[in-house]
Amino acid sequence: MAVPKRKMSRSNTRARRSQWKAVAPKLVKTIEGGKTVYSLPHRAKVVEDSAGTPLYMEYKGRKVADV
Template sequence: MPVPKRRKSRANTHARRSQWKAEPVTLVKTIENGKTVYSLPHRAKVVTDSVGTELYMEYKGRKVADA
C-alpha cells in the first residue's frame, strides 16, 4: 500500500478535501392513486398491504424480490 513520503501540510489537506461536495438528492415525482409520491429513481420500492406489512419489492411494475 502506498505511503506518503512526507507529511502533507494542513492547507493542502483542506484544499483537497474541499473538493468533495454533497449533492442534493434527485427525486422523481409520481402520482399513485391520486397521491403525489416522491421516490428515488432506479430503486425498487417495497409494496405493503393495508395493515403495513411488507409483501415484496417491485421495480417498473414487476416483482423483483421478496421482502
C-alpha cells in the same frame, strides 16, 4: 504504495479535502392513487397492502423479491 516525496502543508491538505461535497439525491415525483410519492430512481420499492403490511418488492411494475 505511493509515498509523497515532500510533506504537504496543512493549507494544501485542507484545500484538497474541502473539494468533497455532499450531493442531494435526485427524487422522482409520481402520483399513485391520488397521492404524490417521491422515490429514488432505479430502486425497487416495497408494495404494501391497505393495512400497511409489506408484501413484496417491485421494480418497473414487476415483482423482484419477497419481503
